[in-house]
Amino acid sequence: MNHLSLFSSGLEVADLLLTSGLLHSSWDAILDTQKQFYPFDTTTTLLPSVKCKVHNYPPNGSIIAFVSSPQSTVHHFQTQGRDLISSQELKVAFNLFDFIGTKVNPFFSIQKTAVLVFSSILDELTLLRNQIGNSSPLIITGHDLGGSIASLFTLWILDTILPSSSSKRPICITFGSPLLGDIYFQKAISERPTWNSSFFHVVSNKDLVPHLFISQTNVTSGSSTSLNIAYRPFGTYFLCSELGCACFEEPDSILELLVTSMGSNFALHQPNSLQIADYGMILEHLVCRSICRGVSLVDNSITNLQAGIVIHLKAIGVETQGNGGGLNSLTATTAERARKTLTQKNSIFDPNEKLTNRKIDLTYLEWYIKMSEDQGGYYDNYKNKQPGTREQIKSREQIIKRHRALTQYWKRMVTEVEKMPQKEGANFRLRWLYGGTNYRRMVEPLDIADYYKKGLKDYVAHGRSQHYVMLEKWLNEDKPVEGAKVRNYACSLTEDSCFWAHVEEAILSCRSMGLDMQLSREKLIMFERYVMNLIRNFAVSPEIFLPKSSFMQWWEEYNVIVGSSYESALCDFMRNHYRSYA
Known part of the structure; x- marks a missing residue:
């Protein structure tokens, strides 16, 4: 994928937000709340x-x-409110926001003042969360520190919505809010695309508050030596200036643009002459102003994506050209970040979209199972690779193709679920567990056949893919402990997807009796018990008893070795009862 096939929609998203009325309605609600609770603005060093x-909306x-x-907020932040509090401290001191951490990013930090304020009104927020119920749509908004609390409250609500729930997620719109974490x-928020897309942060290039926690050393594409304490943006940023507005999603670009506008903001260096941005007037100005989208301002040699970024930056008042007339480094870097983000979005794994295919x-594999009865069953038909007719060869090629596609899908699925937070991962894997279990029982025998065809040994210890291990582990974790239905008929697919690996090892043990009689005998006795346990629970498919199957091959060899005088539960079953198993 190249630049020519990518376009940035930052101007369109900004226009959509402006014309939708969401921003105006949110700001009107903020003004009404402000007038009720803070009709007179006073400065204090106490916790805001x-x-x-x-x-109603x-x-x-x-x-x-x-x-x-x-x-009060600005004064507090300037004098004593820039500290972060770690997730470890949050858990011990407040028992808050532990749900934000993920397996990939379990530890994080949040702006301390926001946490203290949130904790101070926790009872009120708990009542509020219970009262709003299933309000749809739900918009959560806030100004300056209120925007930080709005973001934390939104995350708190998002945590209560299960991935499979039909409940609509809230939209959080902040105005002039400082960076939060x-x-x-x-990164922990960005790992959940549905969470990250719920946040829109409106920031004017003349507003002081959004710039309070950033400095030149925070801007970074990896050059900062203090990344663990640097504030970073998340969600979508609606950046605006007197010239217009545009939306940006790439965190590094947003941070760099905030710093760029901070450099020309004189109020930052004049703490005694603070100005609070009037977003009502800013929105009215943006609605009335026609945003120029003409590409005549852009060099014809610039790609479509770069042209879009140039227009976006011009709309928010950022210089796009260097001394030589070409793109400056900020513009080029912003375009490259946008390219990477768009490319990643195009390759996002969507399990719902691909599950139908x-x-x-799986339907092809089910057909192959039915067609394999005369060849000793599904496992042995695939393992023995008989040349057959042209149609048989073609059908086998189809099975290999389907096998590969299924394995790629479920490996990716397991990887994605493992990265999810515990609660989301548990709900997600429960939803897909039936499909994953069928896949494992149907496809893993093919992997086992390929493994032993190469002359290898001990598949379970040395050849088994980790994604099979996880699918089996999740199934065992989610099985009901009590009240489970007792099976009284043979299953269509053998429940233990490693059954054929155990059969292959039993065949090898039979053939190594002369080398180590005692060890081989112990292994075969364990295999007997294993198989008989499956049979008692109807957990093996009747196809294992087909005349040409590897299991029946093992039994014929084993029966000769132990002789007719040897007695065991499995031997009795195989000699007298197996034909009635189905």
Whole structure:
């Protein structure tokens, strides 16, 4: 994929937000809440307070607006409010936000003042969360520190929505909110695309608050030596200037653009003359202004993606050209980050979209199972690779193709589930466990056949793929402990997908009796018990008893070795009862 096939939709998304009325409705709710709780703005060094109010959003939705005293917030942040608090401290001191951590990013940090304020009104927020119920749509909004609390409250609600739930997720819209957490906080949220896409942060290039926790040393594409303490943005940023607005999603580009606009913001260096951005006036100005989209301002040699980025940056008042007239480094870097993000989005693994094709693949394998009865069953027909007719060869090629597609899909699925947080992963794997179990029982025997055809030994210890191990582990974890239905008929697919590996090892043990009689005998006795346990529980398919199957081959050899005088439960079953098993 190259630049010519990629386009950035930042201007279109910004226009959609403007014309949808979401931003105006959110800001109106903030103003109404501000007037009710903070009619007079005073500065204090004490911990800022945050108030919230629920507003109706027609037809049946709600807007929850969080506000604080702007001057109080800015003064507090400038003097003592820049510290982060780690997830370990959060768990011990507040027992909050542990759900944000993921297997890939288990540890993170959040802005300390936001946590303290959130904790101070926890009872009120708990009541609020219970009251809003299934309000749809639900918009959660906030200004400056109120925006930070709105973001944390939104994450708290998102954690209660199960992946398989039909409940609509809330939208969080913040205005002039400071950065909330470190790079690991940002990554933990970005690992859940549905979470990350729920956040829109409106920031004016003249607003002080969003720039409070950044400095030149925070900007980084990996050059900073203090990434573990640097603040990072998440979600979509609606950046605006007097010239226009555009939306950006790449965290590094957003951070760099915030720093670029900070460099020209004189108020940052004048703490006694703080100005709070009036987003009501900013929105009205943006709606009235026509955003220029003409490509005449762009060099014809620039690719479509770069042209879009140039227009986006011009819209928010950022210089795009260097001294030589070409693209400056900021523009080129922003375009490259956008390219990588768009490429990643195009390759995102969507299990729902691909599951239908995988069901078709399984149907082919089911057909192959039925067609294999005369060849000793599914396992042996595949393992022995008889030349056969042209149609048989073609059908085998189809099976190999389907085998490969299914394995690629389920390996990717297991990898994605393992990266999920514990709660989401548990719900997700429960939803897909039936399909994964059928796949494992149907496909792993093919892998076993390929393994022993190469003359290898001990598949379970040395040849088994980790994704099979995890699928089996999840199945065992999710089995009901009590009240499980007792099977009283033979299953169509042998429950233990490693059954044929145990059969192959038993055949090898029979043939190595002369080398180590005692060890081979112990292994064969264990195999007898293993098979008989499966038979008692109807956990093996009747196809294992087909005349040409590897299991029947093992039995014929074993019966000769032990002789007719040897007695055991399995021997009695094989000599007298196996024909009635089905």
